Amino acid sequence: MSEAVETPARKEVRETLIVSRRVREFPDDAHTFERATSDGAYEIWKEVLRRADVQWIHDEVKASGLRGRGGANFPTAIKWESLPDNGLPRHLVINGDEGEPSTFKDRLLIEGDPHALIEGVCIEAYRIGSHRAFIYLRGEFALGADRIEQAVHDARAAGYVGSNILGSGFDVEIVVHRGAGAYICGEESALIESLEGKRGMPRIKPPLPIHVGLYSEPTVVNNVETVCTIPHILKMGGAQYANLGVNRSTGTRLAAISGHVNNPGVYELEFGMTLRDIIFGIAGGIRGDKQLKFFLPGGASFQWLIASDEHLDQVYDIDDISAKLGTTLGSGAIMVYDEDTDPLLVAWRLAKFYAHESCGKCTPCREGSGWLEKVLYRMSHGQGRPNDMDALLDISAGISPDVMKAPFTQTTICPLGPSPVSAIASLQKYFRAEVEAACAAGVPA
Amino acid sequence: MFTEANKKRAVEIVAQYPKAHSAILPLAHLAQDQDGWLSLDAMDEIADYCDTTAADVQGVCSFYTMYKRRPCGNFVVSVCTNVTCLVVGGPEVLEHLEHKYANDNDVFVEEVECLAACGNAPSMQVNYEYHEHLTPESAEQVVEDYKAGRLVARGVSGGAVHA
Amino acid sequence: MTTTEPQSTKTTVSVTIDGNTVEAIPGEMLIKVAQENGVYIPRFCWHERMKPVGMCRMCLVEVDGIRGLPPACTMPVAEGMVCHTETPAVKQAQDDILEFLLVNHPLDCPVCDRGGECPLQDTTLAFGPGESRFVEEKRHFEKPIPISNVVLLDRERCIQCARCTRFADEIAGDPLISFVDRGGHTQVLNHPNHPFASYFSGNVVQICPVGALTAKPYRFRARPWDLATVETSCTQCSVQCRGALQSSSNRLVRLLGIDSNAVNHGWLCDKGRYGFEYVHSDDRIREPLLNGAIASWPQALDAAADALRSARDLHGAESIGFIGGARGTNEDAYAWSRLAKGVLGTDNVDAQLGDGLPAELILGVERASIAECDSAAAIVLLAPDLKEALPVLHLRLRRAALDLRVPLIDFSCAPHGLSSEVTHALAAAPGEQGARAEQLVAAVNGASSDGVIAAAAATMKARAGTIVVVLGRANLAERSDATVQAVAALAQLPNVKFLSALRRGNVHGALEAGLAPGILPGRVTIEYRDAVAAKWSAIPEAPGLDTEAMLRAALEGKIKALVLIGADPIADFPDRALAEAAVRAVPTVIAIDGFHNESTQRAKVVLPATMFGEKSGTITNLEGRIQRVNQKVSPDGLAMDDWRIASELAFRLGHDFDLETVDEVTNELVSVAPALAGGSAQLFRSARDGVRIPVAQHHAEVQLRKGLGLTLDGPDGVSWEPIKVEAEITVESVPENGNTQDAFALLRWDGGSVRVDLPGRDAYALRLIGSVSLYDHGSAVSESPSLVGLRTVPKLLVAAADLQRLGVPNGTEVHVASANGAFNIVVQAIKGLQPGVAQLAAGSGNAANALIDAAAVVNDVRVETIR
Incomplete structure (x- = not known):
């Protein structure tokens, strides 16, 4: 099935530490006010207040080419430009609801460098003229919530947060808001619903949150990593940041690598390496001298890749991978599976995840995800039927009419619905024969 | 019913938000940390703070898996079996703990989705405190350490440890 | 035009749907535009009267230039939009969505109440796949569980369209049901601690697209194909919501709301929806009674006529009184009016029972329509709790305030259903409405140092449009004087109109037909007698007595014969002591009713009357809208229509009304009633939204219906979609069959000169508010099995501060005493009640009646702990 792949020795395979430098350098105490400020935290915030020049922030971030690190890749400065000028209060909401399977890069910053996050929040709030920012953390991040609350407390005590900050006349309050166990709240409109004290069900778009968001007022929602990057961009200059990376994928991003690799973990990577570099260089290759079988290059929701040269030589570039291979870099997670892994089992577990996390608002996702899970459970547990794979494709078409196509189309409100379809499309693409063999065997459980 | 201290805290929490309805989730955490679960009466009380009905609070809270609508003991053990833990021993940890604590009213073992600790999989949380690089045996040891007081647990909703 | 939506000044946009280009209002949702142009896009979650949510995905369509398949229910139309509803991709999506919906839907259709009128069934037949590939286990829940006393929920059948939860939250404002898990x-x-105790709970059953929500009264009672249907209006309150009344085997089984833009938007309250049950109650009076024994109709009628004749001949016409008539049709009211005034010559006639407002005020002020509230500059609430009194008007005003942003200015000092929507709370204590209104009017014309008054005046001036004053009796424990004084003041406002909130079913029709002292049919006083002269042989010379005055005259022995037309003064008159003694003092009581009550116990003759669903005719709602009610079942027992009973009595008194059919009565009423000039039985029958009074003023609003019947057996299921009656013609002019030239004679209220002098109140007394409650002691509630259990034991409501001040623990039984009476009752603190007042349900047999002295301007009570 999978071919043996040589690990190329490539010298340029190294990390570029920007947003994760402080936490990597001081893993034990980067979260403390003392360590963070002695390492330069809030210096850029002071500079922003000294300059009192909103346009400067905007221009630098625009020049940097920074795109949202939550997975949608929307240019941050363009989002700001879309804010309506309608006299309504504006809200800043930080999306720290990191729940995509195998994604754990924001947690590093939340627990490890909360002052970077707060500094970024202050600067962004200043840019958009918001006086109340909410940091929405997934409920399970109990330690992260403690750390950020402590950091907000310390920052307020030092005068960096609150009213009339450092005598500038600018006010911003930061509220840490814990979710309570719902992956869908990572979707920005569901997150806003949740923040309003409702069930985390995505809203119909348009209108977009930037126009009608929290409390029906204009709202910028940004991922934790995105916000943490802003102070660094201002510090190094937008143009300098844009020099890193390739094409429209500028700068660095945090990649969370897990599964059957020797060195799983979060790495800060300059865009432009190949996937081979990342899996075999950065993450140390497949553990236990096994062969690579398949991997998920951008979290759980998009199509898989396999151990082919075409796939491994693909450059880590947001737009290029999408254009060439029909998948995305998504949430920054890379899951790697060795030759012994049953792709049906992985597909079933993903379907189970999406069925469990479906909010239930729209029919195709609510009913379809559960149906897919039930069929995949049978298939992966020895009770497959000969036409199950075709049934999966048929059911999938009700959720995502062009099943094999990427980016997917959808009959659902939000992208959660089609997410398990990506796994099914991947089974069809790469493992059809293996799946059919498993189902034909029909081993009773 | 909230304790006097928590009533004060509840008012502070509500005041953080432009609309009281936003405080439903944090107040439910507060109630659960206090009571060990989210009771029907707690929902009633939260509804009063948040200017809504108990049906609404129930509808909202039942959407989120962290809220337990029946008592679950002092320790909620959340074991991940998602796609990374799946292939490195998560299901085995789950099965072991479920079997071990099947009749222990103080320990509630549950299967959960990805906990964002995949770098050190398999992993679990006990009252939302992380424990990683687990084996079935080491996981059991962690739970036993909590039960014996060698490890100090957060509240059942992950609230900070009270001195 | 009777359109209630704010008129858009924008031009239309061109939209192409399946190749046909149509014009549409920009921003309207594609699904609605398509429907209005004959293209039905299947749907489950979308309901025209609620906000779109795009959840069920049944209405996916293709729109050129938009990727994928957007839902038509959340797709606003825009210029040049090209949409396709029947492409293979759309058909495939419809197949898929239906298959998904059926994945977990049980196949218990044969035993499901919705079977045969099920939107899911019908949509599957029309748009769905032939078979399912689902071989896994379906979802299971405990089968129907009660979520209230009336509604049951089968969660297995639910397709999660959220129509019910959205209705409860968005429309009713009772978010007592929610999605869970x-x-x-x-x-x-x-929530298990709180049932879905909403006054509007039946609507969720009607709009449910499957059999998940069923109503206890209808469960397993009939199959839809066995039902016969007529269109009618509900007569439980004066809103008179349009409804489709259905029967099976000569029993009424269901009332469904019809979507009238003018009146009820398709909604009904539960009292209206289930109150018809009393028609079939075992307690119905089925035969005439004479001295308590069953008698034949001729015997009973003779006895009644003899009593009336001898009273008139021996003591004069003024020794006869008529109380009631507000629960029948306009035709009934007219026949009683003609009998009393035109045959017997007494003007002691009153359809109100001391719980209303002077007839000349209600008939003589500039009247607003319900729909005018939608675009009002402000709505002034000088009324009882509308949620309790006129539930569907409450819904309309709630929508006006919440969705259409019309400011509410409230005189109430007690919390009520719209309290949270109120913009300015003037909080007038009992008896102080007049003074408060005068301050408000002064502030509109000048300035005020009172912050709330100034703000309310500024709000009223800030918006263009009509100021609508909703006008009723907020407090039955005070004389109506304070309200009258307030109306006199508010009538001075520019662009002001009044919407009557008098509650009793056809009270407005009764007043319009002349069932009030000093009033003749058609909004004229007895001075204007020419119109009736041709038909009536006697016309009173001077205004007679209203109910209160009749009761006082009875006490003095001056009333020798009292005719109770569906009225129970002992229970309904707010001063029980007076009413009870007065009815006892009358030598001969003649009662026309469907049920026995305390007052009929005193009657020499009891005549059984037909009730809702048993008779046809017209009725008139609180905005003066005349609409048809229709008979669906034959009368129970020997019950007779009121108008026939009145004709029979007249005949025995030597006057032949010469009226054979209801239409003849209608036409005679029109011919003698100046305000109805231009109407006719034919016009009232064919006008889709009825005709407002004065007919000549409103003829341009009239739209004629397409066909007279109501068909509910279309391909789209029965009741879950707004049931609409199509109109085809707008009437441009009124046929010249009436005395339209007499319009100048219509009553104009001169404002009167009532001034309230409030007595002082000692520190230990609380000033009483006698409030109304929906589930009262009337027969509609007590004789309807589904409703009787919903009645709650009244409590004395007091502000927490007063309880503390008086040293009375909350929730305990206390002794409450007034100058008139005393009893023990549980006291409860409520938020939002002004200190210094106490609220207790009054009227309709409620406890407060024992405390109220009808002669007192206000009533004060003392509250003491029981030792």
């Missing part, structure tokens, strides 16, 4: 486990539930 998530994903494939999502279910609708109430």
Whole structure:
């Protein structure tokens, strides 16, 4: 099935530490006010207040080419430009609801460098003229919530947060808001619903949150990593940041690598390496001298890749991978599976995840995800039927009419619905024969 | 019913938000940390703070898996079996703990989705405190350490440890 | 035009739907535009009267230039939009969505109440796949569980369209049911501590697209194909919501709301929806009674006529009184009016029972329509709790305030259903409405140092449009004087109109027909007698007595014969002591009713009357809208229509009304009633939204219906979609069959000169508010099995501060005493009640009646702990 792949020795395979430098350098105490400020935290915030020049922030971030690190890749400065000028209060909401399977890069910053996050929040709030920012953390991040609350407390005590900050006349309050166990709240409109004290069900778009968001007022929602990057961009200059990376994928991003690799973990990577570099260089290759079988290059929701040269030589570039291979870099997670892994089992577990996390608002996702899970459970547990794979494709078409196509189309409100379809499309693409063999065997459980 | 201290805290929490309805989730955490679960009466009380009905609070809270609508003991053990833990021993940890604590009213073992600790999989949380690089045996040891007081647990909703 | 939506000044946009280009209002949702142009896009969650949510995905369509398949229910139309509803991709999506919906839907259709009129069934037949590939286990829940006394929920059948939860939250403002759990486990539930006790709960059953929500009164009672239907209006209150009344085997089984833009938007309250049950109650009076024994109609009628004749001949016409008549049709009211005034010559006639307002005020002020509230500059609430009194008007005003942003200015000092929507709370204590209104009017014309008054005046001036004053009796424990004084003041406002909130079913029709002292049919006083002269042989010379005055005259022995037309003064008159003694003092009581009550116990003759669903005719609602009610079942026992009873009595008194059919009565009423000039039985029958009074003023609003019948057996299921009656013609002019030239004679209220002098109140007394409650002691509630259990034991409501001040623990039984009476009752502190007042349900047999002295301007009570 999978071919043996040589690990190329490539010298340029190294990390570029920007947003994760402080936490990597001081893993034990980067979260403390003392360590963070002695390492330069809030210096850029002071500079922003000294300059009192909103346009400067905007221009630098625009020049940097920074795109949202939550997975949608929307240019941050363009989002700001879309804010309506309608006299309504504006809200800043930080999306720290990191729940995509195998994604754990924001947690590093939340627990490890909360002052970077707060500094970024202050600067962004200043840019958009918001006086109340909410940091929405997934409920399970109990330690992260403690750390950020402590950091907000310390920052307020030092005068960096609150009213009339450092005598500038600018006010911003930061509220840490814990979710309570719902992956869908990572979707920005569901997150806003949740923040309003409702069930985390995505809203119909348009209108977009930037126009009608929290409390029906204009709202910028940004991922934790995105916000943490802003102070660094201002510090190094937008143009300098844009020099890193390739094409429209500028700068660095945090990649969370897990599964059957020797060195799983979060790495800060300059865009432009190949996937081979990342899996075999950065993450140390497949553990236990096994062969690579398949991997998920951008979290759980998009199509898989396999151990082919075409796939491994693909450059880590947001737009290029999408254009060439029909998948995305998504949430920054890379899951790697060795030759012994049953792709049906992985597909079933993903379907189970999406069925469990479906909010239930729209029919195709609510009913379809559960149906897919039930069929995949049978298939992966020895009770497959000969036409199950075709049934999966048929059911999938009700959720995502062009099943094999990427980016997917959808009959659902939000992208959660089609997410398990990506796994099914991947089974069809790469493992059809293996799946059919498993189902034909029909081993009773 | 909230304790006097928590009533004060509840008012502070509500005041953080432009609309009281936003405080439903944090107040439910507060109630659960206090009571060990989210009771029907707690929902009633939260509804009063948040200017809504108990049906609404129930509808909202039942959407989120962290809220337990029946008592679950002092320790909620959340074991991940998602796609990374799946292939490195998560299901085995789950099965072991479920079997071990099947009749222990103080320990509630549950299967959960990805906990964002995949770098050190398999992993679990006990009252939302992380424990990683687990084996079935080491996981059991962690739970036993909590039960014996060698490890100090957060509240059942992950609230900070009270001195 | 009777359109209630704010008129858009924008031009239309061109939209192409399946190749046909149509014009549409920009921003309207594609699904609605398509429907209005004959293209039905299947749907489950979308309901025209609620906000779109795009959840069920049944209405996916293709729109050129838009990727994928957007839902038509959340797709606003825009210029040049090209949309396709029947492409292979759309058909495939419809197949898929239906298959998904059926994945967890049980196949218990044969025993499901919705079977045969099920939107899911019908949509599957029309748009769905032939078979399912689902071989896994379906979702299971406990089969129907009660979520209230009336509504049951089968969660297995639920397709999670959220129509019910959205209705409860958005429309009713009672978010007592909600989605619980998530994903494939999502279910609708109430909180176990709180049932879905909404006055509007039946609507969720009607709009449910499957058999998940069923109503206890209808469960397993009939199959839809066995039902016969007529269109009618509900007569439980004066809103008179349009409804489709259905029967099976000569029993009424269901009332469904019809979507009238003018009146009820398709909604009904539960009292209206289930109150018809009393028609079939075992307690119905089925035969005439003479001295308590069953008698034949001729015997009973003779006895009644003899009593009336001898009273008139021996003591004069003024020794006869008529109380009631507000529960029948306009035709009934007219026949009683003609009998009393035109035959017997007494003007002691009153359809109100001391719980209303002077007839000349109600008939003589500039009247607003319900729909005018939608675009009002402000709505002034000088009324009882509308949620309790006129529930569907409450819904309309709630929508006006919340969705259409019309400011509410409230005189109430007690919390009520619209309290949270109120913009300015003037909080007038009992008896102080007049003074408060005068301050408000002064502030509109000048300035005020009172912050709330100044703000309310500024709000009223800030918006263009009509100021609508909703006008009723907020407090039955005070004389109506304070309200009258307030109306006199508010009538001075520019662009002001009044919407009557008098509650009793056809009270406005009765007043319009002349069932009030000093009033003749058609909004004229007895001075204007020419119109009736041709038909009536006697016309009173001077205004007679209203109910209160009749009761006082009875005490003095001056009333020798009292005719109770569906009225129970002992229970309904707010001063029980007076009413009870007065009825006892009358030598001969003649009662026309469907049920026995305390007052009929005193009657020499009891005549059984037909009730809702047993008779046809017209009725008139609180905005003066005349609409048809229709008979659906034959009368129970020997019950007779009121108008026939009145004709029979007249005949025995030597006057032949010469009226054979209801239409003849209608036409005679029109011919003698100046305000109805231009109407006719034919016009009232064919006008889709009825005709407002004065007919000549409103003829341009009239739209004629397409066909007279109502068909509910279309391909789209029965009741879950707004049931609409199509109109085809707008009437441009009124046929010249009436005395339209007499319009100048219509009553104009001169404002009167009532001034209230409030007595002082000692520190230990609380000033009483006698409030109304929906589930009262009337027969509609007590004789309807589904409703009787919903009645709650009244409590004395007091502000927490007063309880503390008086040293009375909350929730305990206390002794409450007034100058008139005393009893023990549980006291309860409520938020939002002004200190210094106490609220207790009054009227309709309620406890407060024992405390109220009808002669007192206000009534004060003392509250003491029981030792």
